[in-house]
Amino acid sequence: MEEYVIEMLNIRKEFSGFVANDNITLQLKKGEIHALLGENGAGKSTLMNVLFGLYQPEAGEIKVKGESVNITDPNVANDLGIGMVHQHFMLVDTFTVTENIILGKETSKGGVIDIKTAEEEVRKISERYGLAVDPQAKISDISVGMQQRVEILKTLYRGAEILIFDEPTAVLTPQEIKELIQILKTLINEGKSIILITHKLKEIMEVCDRVTVIRKGKGIGTVNVSETNPTDLASLMVGREVTFKTEKTEAKPTSDVLLINDLVVKDSRGVEAVRGLNLNVRAGEIVGIAGVDGNGQSELIEAITGLRKADKGSIKLNNKEILNLPPRKITESGLAHIPQDRHKHGLVLNYSVGENMVLQTYYQKPFSRSGIMNFKQIFDKARSLISEFDVRTPSEFTPARALSGGNQQKAIIGREVDRNPDILIAAQPTRGLDVGAIEFIHQRLIDQRDNGKAVLLISFELEEIMNVSDRIAVIYEGEIVAVVDPKETTEQELGLLMAGSKRQEAGEETNV
Amino acid sequence: MSSRMRNILIPIIAVLLGVLVGTIIMIVSGYDAVAGFQALWNGAFGDIYFTGEVVRQVTPYILAGLAVAFAFRTGLFNIGVEGQLIVGWVAAVWVGVSFDLPKIFHLPLAVLAAAVAGALWAFIPGYLKAKFRVHEVIVTIMLNYTALHITNHFIRTVLSDGKERSENIATTASLRSPFFEGLTEYSRMHWGIFIAIICAIIMWFILEKTTRGFELRAVGFNEHASQYAGMNVKQNIILSMVISGTFAGLAGAMEGLGTFGYTAIKGGFTGVGFDGIAVALLGANTAIGVVLAAILFGSLKVGALNMPLEAGIPNELVDIIIALIIFFVASSYIIRWFIDRISKKGAK
Numbered sequence: 001m002e003e004y005v006i007e008m009l010n011i012r013k014e015f016s017g018f019v020a021n022d023n024i025t026l027q028l029k030k031g032e033i034h035a036l037l038g039e040n041g042a043g044k045s046t047l048m049n050v051l052f053g054l055y056q057p058e059a060g061e062i063k064v065k066g067e068s069v070n071i072t073d074p075n076v077a078n079d080l081g082i083g084m085v086h087q088h089f090m091l092v093d094t095f096t097v098t099e100n101i102i103l104g105k106e107t108s109k110g111g112v113i114d115i116k117t118a119e120e121e122v123r124k125i126s127e128r129y130g131l132a133v134d135p136q137a138k139i140s141d142i143s144v145g146m147q148q149r150v151e152i153l154k155t156l157y158r159g160a161e162i163l164i165f166d167e168p169t170a171v172l173t174p175q176e177i178k179e180l181i182q183i184l185k186t187l188i189n190e191g192k193s194i195i196l197i198t199h200k201l202k203e204i205m206e207v208c209d210r211v212t213v214i215r216k217g218k219g220i221g222t223v224n225v226s227e228t229n230p231t232d233l234a235s236l237m238v239g240r241e242v243t244f245k246t247e248k249t250e251a252k253p254t255s256d257v258l259l260i261n262d263l264v265v266k267d268s269r270g271v272e273a274v275r276g277l278n279l280n281v282r283a284g285e286i287v288g289i290a291g292v293d294g295n296g297q298s299e300l301i302e303a304i305t306g307l308r309k310a311d312k313g314s315i316k317l318n319n320k321e322i323l324n325l326p327p328r329k330i331t332e333s334g335l336a337h338i339p340q341d342r343h344k345h346g347l348v349l350n351y352s353v354g355e356n357m358v359l360q361t362y363y364q365k366p367f368s369r370s371g372i373m374n375f376k377q378i379f380d381k382a383r384s385l386i387s388e389f390d391v392r393t394p395s396e397f398t399p400a401r402a403l404s405g406g407n408q409q410k411a412i413i414g415r416e417v418d419r420n421p422d423i424l425i426a427a428q429p430t431r432g433l434d435v436g437a438i439e440f441i442h443q444r445l446i447d448q449r450d451n452g453k454a455v456l457l458i459s460f461e462l463e464e465i466m467n468v469s470d471r472i473a474v475i476y477e478g479e480i481v482a483v484v485d486p487k488e489t490t491e492q493e494l495g496l497l498m499a500g501s502k503r504q505e506a507g508e509e510t511n512v
Numbered sequence: 513m514s515s516r517m518r519n520i521l522i523p524i525i526a527v528l529l530g531v532l533v534g535t536i537i538m539i540v541s542g543y544d545a546v547a548g549f550q551a552l553w554n555g556a557f558g559d560i561y562f563t564g565e566v567v568r569q570v571t572p573y574i575l576a577g578l579a580v581a582f583a584f585r586t587g588l589f590n591i592g593v594e595g596q597l598i599v600g601w602v603a604a605v606w607v608g609v610s611f612d613l614p615k616i617f618h619l620p621l622a623v624l625a626a627a628v629a630g631a632l633w634a635f636i637p638g639y640l641k642a643k644f645r646v647h648e649v650i651v652t653i654m655l656n657y658t659a660l661h662i663t664n665h666f667i668r669t670v671l672s673d674g675k676e677r678s679e680n681i682a683t684t685a686s687l688r689s690p691f692f693e694g695l696t697e698y699s700r701m702h703w704g705i706f707i708a709i710i711c712a713i714i715m716w717f718i719l720e721k722t723t724r725g726f727e728l729r730a731v732g733f734n735e736h737a738s739q740y741a742g743m744n745v746k747q748n749i750i751l752s753m754v755i756s757g758t759f760a761g762l763a764g765a766m767e768g769l770g771t772f773g774y775t776a777i778k779g780g781f782t783g784v785g786f787d788g789i790a791v792a793l794l795g796a797n798t799a800i801g802v803v804l805a806a807i808l809f810g811s812l813k814v815g816a817l818n819m820p821l822e823a824g825i826p827n828e829l830v831d832i833i834i835a836l837i838i839f840f841v842a843s844s845y846i847i848r849w850f851i852d853r854i855s856k857k858g859a860k
Binding site: 305307326327328331332337339344345346347348349350351355359360362363368371372373 | 721722723724725727729733734737738739741742
């Protein structure tokens with residue numbers, strides 16, 4: 001008989017009538033990396049929160065090393081050697097790495113915290129697993145990738161044998177992802193077992209041994225990674241065939257909708273982030289902006305949408321100057337914007353889905369008449385958008401906060417596309433979403449283009465840029481350094497351009 | 513259990529717990545708790561006169577509570593209700609003593625003066641917050657003291673010749689109601705209760721029904737998303753403070769035009785503005801909640817005055833009970849935990 005360190009058998013979890021987990025079984029072998037795959041809102045996080053003691057299941061059994069256990073709260077989970085690396089880090093910014101790690105488990109000498117011993121301990125664990133974390137660094141001073149390692153250290157410091165990673169790569173750069181994968185392998189070599197919550201098929205194929213798939217709260221089954229492929233996994237996850245290549249016809253661009261000349265924008269620190277940028281987007285085409293994060297993309301979008309003052313230059317929308325106009329004027333001129341950070345900019349999380357659907361149009365008829373809101377009209381509108389854009393929500397009155405990331409994003413896209421804008425600015429529209437939702441969103445962007453509208457897509461995922469765009473503009477240090485045809489370029493060439501090589505050099509290097 | 517049900521249960525349980533602990537304190541201190549509560553009840557409702565006084569006390573409580581609640585619902589913490597109330601009071605009395613007009617103009621003008629004064633006093637922290645990101649809590653606390661001392665100076669120099677108090681306001685500016693006085697054996701109950709209730713309806717209407725209320729709440733929840741949606745965040749912050757200050761100023765008018773009919777130099781704060789924070793908290797920042805909480809606190813305050821007379825218990829005990837209620841509301845987490853446990857057991 002094979003040895004399982006964790007067995008979750010026939011778990012069922014309900015939330016006031018809504019079944020989040022229905023008869024799900026997950027068995028983790030010692031020393032394996034086990035992926036938990038599912039769409040946004042499929043119930044992955046719920047299942048893991050059950051294991052971590054945050055929720056109590058209505059039915060089912062949990063066994064740790066063969067023994068039935070009752071995990072009533074996270075402390076029990078800790079004692080059983082289960083540690084969780086959350087997607088949203090739970091760190092105190094103003095504390096050092098060590099202070100964060102020992103928080104709640106402080107070593108003390110005569111009532112005074114013994115930071116020296118703790119630092120030594122942290123350093124030892126860090127070296128053993130090749131984490132290279134400086135125990136004395138302040139959290140606010142270290143990168144996101146490092147912060148994640150601090151989270152890993154935190155679980156190891158508490159003696160975790162089983163580590164749960166919740167979407168660990170969602171916040172990382174490609175380089176950091178490579179390093180994380182290395183760390184995962186080291187952890188396994190040191191005898192740990194890992195559950196990896198993800199919807200990125202590439203990662204599963206790369207590091208995982210087995211994968212358990214859940215769909216809409218139901219367990220679909222467990223397969224060996226060596227015996228499957230990304231296409232099969234994707235169909236298991238969404239329950240239908242998934243095409244990775246987005247189908248689209250040739251673009252038929254016409255006149256300029258957005259025309260940016262010599263734009264200069266400073267970032268929050270007062271440094272020029274966009275330096276004399278020129279760009280045009282025509283009706284009937286999707287222009288993708290490729291670039292490494294931090295090369296002025298955010299400032300560019302904020303300047304176009306009126307959220308940040310530009311210092312110089314011109315932005316014309318349908319031949320009308322919109323530079324430094326208030327956001328509402330720009331919106332009313334025919335611009336829609338899917339913001340990069342949907343929680344910060346895209347939604348008022350405490351508002352209902354319905355109220356969020358009219359976030360820019362609430363003051364217009366028929367939603368408002370002489371200053372009085374007409375909520376019936378608003379919720380009618382919301383209902384039709386919810387069904388058209390397949391937003392999975394219990395009702396239009398549910399707070400936006402309660403929706404999964406993918407459904408929040410669908411709600412935003414529905415709202416923005418429905419205004420029928422001349423130009424749609426989509427900033428990382430598929431970040432953190434699963435293949436089903438990504439496919440849906442890409443199709444919507446292409447529909448928008450086919451209806452003769454302009455689309456500006458900003459993404460850090462080269463694959464997405466290559467797939468969806470009709471033209472690719474490469475941004476580097478606040479300038480567009482090249483505009484290329486996706487059919488005539490390669491990811492390698494783009495990668496070099498994004499790193500600052502000139503077009504010619506890039507072409508030569510990839511030819512060698 | 514639905515969250516709505518829970519939101520109603522929590523304040524009720526907090527009140528019961530406050531009374532329970534108050535009882536324990538009374539017993540431990542060697543007082544007769546039953547007699548104490550009887551005296552408290554009689555002091556509030558045992559006599560029609562006392563009930564009139566309760567209504568009189570409830571009136572400014574409602575308005576002060578609305579002021580705090582309105583700001584809170586739009587993401588601002590207005591600690592300056594006390595100061596806005598004081599300037600409202602003095603402004604109302606100033607109009608009440610200096611003009612000679614028929615009642616139909618004089619009274620509304622005096623009420624309006626209080627509203628405008630409170631609004632202006634709240635505009636300052638609103639503007640500073642919107643323009644320079646200065647935190648409204650600090651500014652409003654400081655403006656409470658500024659209001660106290662400036663109005664004292666104003667009373668000494670403008671409203672009197674170096675005296676301790678102003679003249680009585682003209683009857684044409686008074687909210688006093690011979691009808692209510694006759695009904696309640698000459699308590700100080702006045703017409704202001706209608707103003708307070710109308711204001712509660714106005715607050716509910718603005719926040720829940722108007723386009724402006726939609727914006728104000730959105731800005732309170734998420735400034736970034738509001739800006740993205742094209743709302744004018746700065747304007748909404750200022751407006752929210754101004755509306756809050758209007759309610760606070762009107763609370764001052766209740767005292768100046770209704771209860772007292774004059775204004776006097778104050779050695780310290782009236783406390784009504786600060787009690788407004790407690791009222792808003794217990795009322796869960798909703799209009800109806802504020803009205804109910806104001807009724808409770810008003811009854812406790814007035815009823816307490818009878819406790820030393822009838823039961824020989826110091827009326828400060830009611831202050832302790834009120835403090836306990838606030839404590840239990842603020843630590844509603846504990847109550848929520850209990851409710852969840854009980855309802856879970858019931859379900860199993």
